[in-house]
Structure formats: structure tokens, C-alpha cells
Amino acid sequence: MLFNSLEFFLFLPIVFLLYWFIVNRNLKLQNTFVLAASYFFYGWWDWRFLSLIFLSTISDFILGILIGKTDDQKIQKRYLYLSFVVNLGILIFFKYFNFFIEEFSRLSEAIGLNANYSTLSIILPIGISFYTFQTLSYTIDVYKKQLAPTNDFISFAAFVSFFPQLVAGPVERASTLLPQFLKKRQFDYTKSVEGCQQILWGFFKKIVIADNCALFVNDIFGYYEYGEVSGLILLIGAVLFVIQIYADFSGYSDIAIGVAKLFGFQLMQNFNFPYHATSTTEIWRKWHISISSWFRDYLNKPLFFYFRHWGNYGLIIPLILTFTIIGFWHGANWTFIVYGLIHGIVMSIELFSKKTRKKIRKKIPKWLNSSMGWLITMFIWVFTCIIFRAENMTLAVNYIAAIFDNLFVLDMTQVTSRIIFQSLLITLTKGKVLFLLILFMFVIEWIYRKYTYGFKLNFKIPFLNWVFYYSILLLIILFGEFSQQEFIYFQF
């Protein structure tokens, strides 16, 4: 079930009312209901893949208990590894199997072996990269003794499959979300109102900003294969894509967090206004926090620790390795690997230029320093996002080269260039003011940047709040783009 579907619009109020009025008598009933609703939510898309969630759930539930039962570190470690095998095994098989097979046969051909391995037609189960990481965090936390293993299977299964964040995050840590399942939730008026605000804002970002940008982005990136689009348009396409992914990802997270609030749960902030960042390191502290911090805590830190006596290499290797893997997490394609690799390299450079940058910072005015930082950061971000979006590395490289090739030549004899440029102009002038809407989004988010989401209205006069709610609703209805568009997140 998609958040922006008619089904979900009916599902949510029904589940909400049942949750607070019928099953609120005791905790067990409440959790069982959350579990049932979550499985229904996921099964609506494809019930067969529920078995994978169940497999991941039951294995980590049992392994958690087993780890808790023994004091022998060696045996505990073995259970931990088993959890890795199960979860990463599921993930690798369903997401990366064909990629590895293809690359492997290409490699064997290159060294002269006549290899012909057949690939399998595997459907990527939605949300697989998210829930496998969430269950993994449980076993790791139990292993590290940061969390006591739970004996309550229903609560644990509900924690793994909690529908607001099941298919596209935020990926919660067991140590913060699981305890919330173990005590009874009380309805909280303020939190619920905040949840509704956040849901409304999330829909605005997704349906109005992201989906409208996507129309152009798809056109520009699609036509580009015909070699028919001029440099300026390509650059506009890349910038629109950068806006699209932010609005799409953070919009989705807003809806997920908002929905969870309605049920008395607090999920973690997933985006902390990343485009206000003045360095790539800072962007990664603010972008998709639930995943980047997962990799920081469970991969980067141990790597740093392991390589700590290697001097400067001990800093570079873990950074580059971690970010390459974060890139690869997004999908089985070289483009994602390169995307991550570049970010790893940039962050290593930022790390070693720390002292130099500090000296510069002292000499020039503050605004100049931060705007320079912002420009450089966004420049790198825009160009790496082209790689992120492109179908393959050849197209990505060609795209970037073509931008620089004829950036200021708007060749109107190119048919598609003209078509796209005209439709852009039409959109900008003819009421469907995409440009103004984007500006509106960033201004509002700038105003509320101190809060955990970008639309925390708190006017003294309640009437003003309502004016804003209905304005957003109207904007969504009038300017939203509702053609079949899934959240980009789901692919990961």
C-alpha cells in the first residue's frame, strides 16, 4: 500500500479508531493489532514476501534469546554471525544476486574463460533493505549488551514490521523503538496534531514538489540517451533531480514519522535540513540520518577501531569503505558504488583539510565562509546525484561531459531541447508555478529549521494555522502531480 493511495486513506482512519477505541484495553492486544495491521499493509502489495519478513523476525528473535542465555563470548559471536548470514543473505539474494552473477561472468570472459552463468528473474521485495537492517540492529545491540533480549514475540514482530516505517524507513534502532512497544501508549493531543502537520507537509513535498520535478527529470534524463538535449537543460535537469530526491525522501519520512505519532510512537528524525549544510561531512550528518548513522555506528566505528594504528590510512580506508557500501546499499549498480566512493573521497579530503580550513575561517567573514562552503558542497552533491540517477556509468559520464561541453549553447534546432525548454517555460509561466512552489518549500523549511520537521506551525491565533492547513491542501489538489509515481525510496 502506498501512502498516497486511496487504500491508505481508508486504511489509516480505520486502524486509528480501532487502535484507540477497541484494542486499547491492554498492551498485548494493542501490539497484536499493530502487527496484524502491518502485515495487512505489506501484504496488500504482495503477501508472499511476508514470509521473508517473518523469517527475518523469527531468526533474530531466537538468536537474541540465545545470546542472552550464554556468557561465552565465542558462542555469542557465533549467534551474531548467524544473524548476519540470515539477514544479509536474504538481502544479497533478492537485491544483488543478478548483479554479482553478471559482473562475475563479465570478469571471466575478460580473462578468457567461456562463462555463461544464467541470472534469475528475481522480484525485489519492497522495503527489504530497511527491515533487514532494523532486525540486525536488534541482534547487534543485544550482543553489545546495550539491550536486554525480549521474550515477547508479538512486540518484537510488531517492532520489525511497524507499518509506518516498514517499507522505506526511517530504520529504527531496536534500543529506541522496541521499548516503546513494551509499554502502553497513551493518546497525546499535541503529538497527534504535530503528526498531522507533518503528514500534510510530507504529502506536499512528495506530491507537489517531488512528483512535478520528476516529470522534467524523467524527460531530461530519458531523452538524453538520444543525445538531443543541450547543456543548460541538462544542468537544470540535475538541479531539479536534487530537489526531487530531497522532497521525495524527506516527504516520505515526514509522513512515516507523522503516522507513527498518531499511534503514540516517536520515530527518529531522518532529515535535518541537509541542504543547509556547508560541507559534505555535514550533509551526511543531516541526510537520511537513520541509515547514515546505522552505518556509522555498526560499520564505520568498528572499522576505525580496527584500523586505528594505521596512521592516516586508518582514517581514509574506513571512510571510503563505509561510504562505498552506503552507496551500494542503494542498489545493485555501479553508479551507486561510484556515488558512494566519491563521497568517501570528498570526506577524506575534508578531514585532512580541517586545519587549513580552520585557518581560512579565521581570516574571512563568516557569511563568505559558509556560502563558499555551501556552494562547493552543493556543486559536488549535484554532480554526484547525476551519477546516482543515471542508468549506468557510461550515461552518467556522458551526461556530465555534455553539461560542460555546451553549457551556454541553447541549441534550439535540437528538437527535444526545444520541446523540453518550451514545456519548462509553459510550466513556469502558466500558473503551474513549479519554481515558486519550490521556493515556497525551502522558505517554509528555513523558517522552521530549528525544529525536527519543516512545518511546525505554532501561530498564537489558531485560525491562522487553519488557513495554512487549507492552503497546503489546496496547493496539493491544484498543483499536485498524481500520475503513477512511487516513492524513489522503495527501490532501495
Added chain:
Amino acid sequence: MTVQDVLSQFNEIFIDVLDDEDIKLNLETTADDVEEWDSLSHIQLIVAIENKYDIRFTASEMESYRNVGEMCNGILNKLAAKV
């Protein structure tokens, strides 16, 4: 060596690694209290400490220290075990 001795030596290491003259540690200081203390500089601090006292931490020991005081005591225990 007392806890206070270790603490003052710590302070020097912190100033050196984090490149910040204003750091004043006490036994209750945590990572949240020092601006530049993130996961990366944490590792650099550990390396500096390990080299100074010629000791080695395990990953789980590192995880268990919640503030500077616990870390100081950890070092004292290790040094005592060595002798």
C-alpha cells in the same frame, strides 16, 4: 598515579588532538560536552591515549565508557594489571 594525574594528562591529549585550547575536562565530561568530539576524533583520542600509556583497548571496553572519569579509571586498572 591518581585519577587527577590521568585527567590532566588527558586534557593535554584532548587539546592536542582536537586542536582546541579551551578544553577543560572533568570526570563527568561526555562527548556531548565537547564540540569537536565526534566518532572520528574519538578514535584519534583513543590512539593517542593507547600510544601514551602503551596499552590496548578492546572494542567492547571502548563502548562501555560513558564519560571521561570511567575512561581514566579504565586506564588505571589496565596499568595496574600490567605491573
Added chain:
Amino acid sequence: MKRFLVRISIFFTVGFFLLYGIGELFLRYPVFAEKIGYSESWFRVYKIASRSKEDINSEILYLGDSGAGQMFPYTEQKHYLPINGAILIPGQYILASNAIKSNPNLKSIVLIANPLSIAAKFEDSFTCNNFVKPFYTKENLPHFSDLLLKKVTIKPVTKFYKYGFVKLLPFSDIDYFNQQPELTILSDISLEYTRKLVALCKKNNINLTIHSGAVDIKYKEKTNDWTEMKAQIKKEGLTEVFRGFFENMKYYESNQFITGQHLRKEYLADFKAYILQNQKQLVPKN
């Protein structure tokens, strides 16, 4: 809790009336919607389709897919109404039926479409926005056959799309796509509605011609010169309406198209003249 429920109910009740009002306003006065910048893709189709109810002041009506629209753009003439292939043959049928009703002088209808558009199956990602939302209205309901209705409402929630304001709701569309490749023979609904179209024209004494749009040469080989489709048309007894369809089919090289079925600009005039000439031969003079 009570306070929350009361407020959220007020929010949705007011929202409902607001939405209902806007929906009715937009559907009745598409021009107004256009003025304030509403240009959802289903609505663009709806707006063009609603012109079929107007007086076109011509004896001939052109329908077709977007390839036909390149030569007979609806912006140019009132009797040019090609929209796109995704409105499917049922959509073309509804257009024809509206136009016949409001134009007693109408003598011929020419449907210009690529064979793939004529074959098009209902189960496609574009169907919701191009056919279901613009055409599935209470007014058009009598034109919906049992088979078509069953397909439209394959998910129970789609029944709500009948109502104008539901079309405005910010929900993602139903994706009817069924993973099957595009057809090179007439789909079930194409077959049913071609028959209906033939019957409709016969009843109203109107000449119906179906002319092929420009076809990429690669399909000639791929379909073995449309052997299957030809056999199907013969078997289903539709030879009469498809007279000249295959004989007059004009192939172009792949690089003469911008995308898929859309010819490059430089070939349009030539192809339009070709169609008009063939059509003269096909339409018997009264």
C-alpha cells in the same frame, strides 16, 4: 482524544465540501480550471474530450492517437479530436458517440491510429489517467460494457472515481499494468468497442474509416507483416471497416521518429497529404 477527533472531523468535513465544490466547478467549467493553472494530465484529456459535445461545424470528424494529433492537432480545428492512444478504443467510441449526438450533419468519421494503438490492451500504466479518470463518469456510464466495467473496477476503490471530486484527490493512480508485453493483435476491449463503433456509425448512417498512423519499419518484421492481426480481423468479421488499413500502412525508418510512434517534424506534411489522399478514395462520395 475527543478534542482531536472533533477537530480532525471538522477539518475533513470542510475539506470535503471544499473539494466537492472545486470538483464540480472544474468538471463543468474546464476553461476556468485551466485559467487558474490546473493542468493535471487526466484533466487535459477530459478537457479535450468534452469538446466532442460541442458543435464542430463540419461533416467530417478526425479521431486518433497522439501520432495522428501531430497532423491533426486539436488546437487547430474544431473537428480535429485525436487525443492519444491511451484513451483506448472505448475512449474513441465515447468521443464518436458524443459528436454524433451533437452534430446531426456529421457524415464521416476517420480514425487515424497506429496498429499498436488500435490493439492496445486495457491493462496499462497509462489507462487510469487517460481513460478511467476522464471517461469514467456517471454521464458516460451507459457506454460502459460489462467487460469494461469489470476491468475498470478491478480494485473496489476505483468505483469512487465515478465522482468528480475523487478524481481531484491527491492519490496515486491505479496501475492497471499486468506485466504482459504490448499486443500486436486487437485486445478484448478493442475488439468489442470496434464492433460497437461500427454498429454506432451504421445506425447513424456515418462512414467510418480506420487509417493507419506512421509505423516504424521494425514492426513489419516483428509482426511478420501483421499476419496475426490480419487473420484476427478476418475471423472476427471486421474486414469491411479495416479496408485499406494494411494496404495503406506507411512505414518509416526508426530514426525518422522522435520517440516511438511520433514522426519527426519534417515528415509530417508529407504523411498528412498521404492520409488525405487515401481517405478520399476510401470515403465514398454521396
